Amino acid sequence: MMPKTKPAYLWAWPLGLALLAALPWILPPYQLRLVTEATIFSLYAVSYNLLLGYAGLLSFGHAMFFGVGAFAAAVVINSMEGVPLFLALAMATALTTLAGLVVGLLLLRVKGTPFALLTLAFNALFYAIAVKWHTVTGGDDGLTVFPSVVNFGLLSLDPGKGPDMYYLTVLVIGLAVAFCCYFTRTAMGQSVLLIRENEERMRFLGYNTNVARLMLFIITGALAGLAGSFYAIFNSFVSLDAISIEMTTKVLLMTFIGGTASFAGPIVGAFFYTYVQDFLSDLTDNWPLIMGTLFILMVLFAPGGLSGLVKSLAARLPGAKDKGSDRDD
């Protein structure tokens, strides 16, 4: 919980950044695409875990925001000729924020299991709307997206090119993930944790816990929307898949397999899922079955996810230090 300064690791920062910058020269294009995709999903999963792991809110409807972000970005880019990419992203995120507000106001009237149920129902509603609203979403055909080149003065990045898209993703998504990490330490992030721990006491300390929950729901929705926008741009295409229950299942699997008890867990999960899917789908069409089985096995035997497993292994090693600040309960 307390901020730790680790001067010994300071050298790791420039090294890591240099590695990130050099990746397009190191990796073949296909691998670079995988990294880009996994990075986008990292934000999706991290935002989801702010709900599940930090606030203890189990949602089965995160894809509605991912999907709204994806479609909104596509529609803005397609309908406004030459709109700057960042403006399009901002507009898409604003729209997701609005969606989060409306859905949150309605759904957060209930808690626990009914909340989980309703999030799934609303995801299904969003999907049905996307199917029906053919003129905007393209229905079953989806939409193709061709974003314009981003100009940073001297440097310009073309989202249509693999390395450029990679840099854009690392920049924007990386910043968003960093914000999420920062968020967990902010007053708001801490309040969310405390509310999960003892909501009644928080109310008697002057916190409007309903507002806090709503704010969190909106913020995480907006972040998922940003991830969705990037997903659309990354694929130059957006289909109903982006707003489907499968997309919700995906974030659930990623987050849980990675581990909900630590900030890095969902990132681990996003990369793990992306690579394992890539590997398995070459071998069999039934890779979701394997992924699902893995998920069930983890629920049964490793509820802390991969990062939980790593932690408990590390704790058993000789010379392991303190348990660390484990929020798992």
Added chain:
Amino acid sequence: MTEQAILQIMDIRKDFSGLEVLTSVNFTVGANERFAVIGPNGAGKTTLFNVISGKFPATSGAVLFKGRDISSQSAYRRARMGMARSFQITNIFQQLSALDNVLAGVRSHQGLRYNLLRRPHHDQRLIELSEAILERIGLQDYRDVPAQELAYGQQRALELGVTLSCDPELILLDEPTAGMSRKETEDAIQMISRVTRDIACVIIEHDMNVVFTLADRISVLHYGVILACGAPDEIRCDQKVKDAYLGEDES
């Protein structure tokens, strides 16, 4: 100090789907006063606190705080107005350190509740304020210890600390010494009389020693009504109270 009332309880009635727990409760607590509520088990004392602090609304009647009718305000609003309560059954953030427990209230009082940019742990002033509270309750050496690892008496102290953390003008203490040893109770009395030097306090207690040491005025709640209300000496001599309550307690 003005002698103006900080809390006025006016004809409070509360029933739970037919079970009438409070029939008609009236009293007034002056600013800076220590007011005790005593009564047998199940008399409705905790229910009264729940009504005052806004956990649930009264069936009828009004609660006035600093002259304002707060009967329809939610708990968090009452807390922001300067009313704080403790719980009979310790109700703190078990997994968090002692410091984090009081920090929650300290930053709430400073308006730092939902801020998306500022980090409370990096705010030296908040940390100092929190540490000051830990010092007042004698837990300065346990700053970073998770609440659940503290001894029972220390957890009760922290319960009081969390109550004090939002710098209230009125505190409602629900059996602060419940389950404490004699020594711990002595310490707790000291602590409470210290922290309530310049704030008002309503205290529920079973321990008559605590009540008669601390309270400026006492009221006796007996199955939903106030049986008597007055200075400790008046209450001690009151025949009705003796019959209903003190008698059985001393036997």
Added chain:
Amino acid sequence: MSEIAVFFLHGLAYAGLLFLVSSGLTLVFGMMNVLNFAHASFYMLGAYFALSLLHITGNFWLALIISPLLLMALGMVIERFLLRKVHVLGHVHELLLTFGIAYILHEGVKWIWGTSPQAMAVTGILADTVSLMGITYPVYRLFIFAVSVILGLLMALVLFKTRIGITVRAAVDDSAMVGALGINVPRLFMGVFAVGAALSGLAGVTAGPLLSVFPGMAESILIDAFVVIVVGGMGSLGGAVLASFIIGQLQSFGVILFPEFSLALIYMLMALVLVVKPEGLFGEKQ
């Protein structure tokens, strides 16, 4: 006039299916406090099992009996070996588990039976039509409704007239109290879970010939069943009856009145209930 009657009957048939699915869902929730996301997967499996049984035996009635029995067995296994294991981990893990099971069953069905919808044919009297007050109507839809009414009555009989039923109702009202009744709670839970699975499977078998059999059938009825228990009140059987009826009719008339927005009607009803009475029509305040 006769148009309206036809759509009303259509609505009744769907209400029957919904009731069969949601009654188990709501009972399990009321008792065990677990919302079973895999409940509609039992419905889907019921249909697929019946499809295969029909291939093997050629007899629909046999499929109608055996398929729910298979699901009852599956329900027992899932409750005993999976659900009970994660109970100690708490709510979130229980939900995640049932969600994972639903996911696996969905993918498994796609793997075994393929993704394309398959027709399931009934023969004999079930394939006939009858004349009712001047309209010709397929017997099969009436059959579905009849099955659900019979089972609903049977359920009421068991719940209100037998010892075990009274225990179940007590458990739904106050799940903390059952332990004190001196009965084998885990076995009771397993039993109710398994019966719920069987009912859901039975609904699947009867739905097969009407709606055809396809992997998405679980998802579509799951959402409707969720709406039923939200509107009716979670844990309330009476609420499930009423809400199934309302939603069956909304579904049926919605399609003719607002073909584009039939789904929206159902959600509007749910939103309305959430705003006005979040605990549902027959639900108890949390």
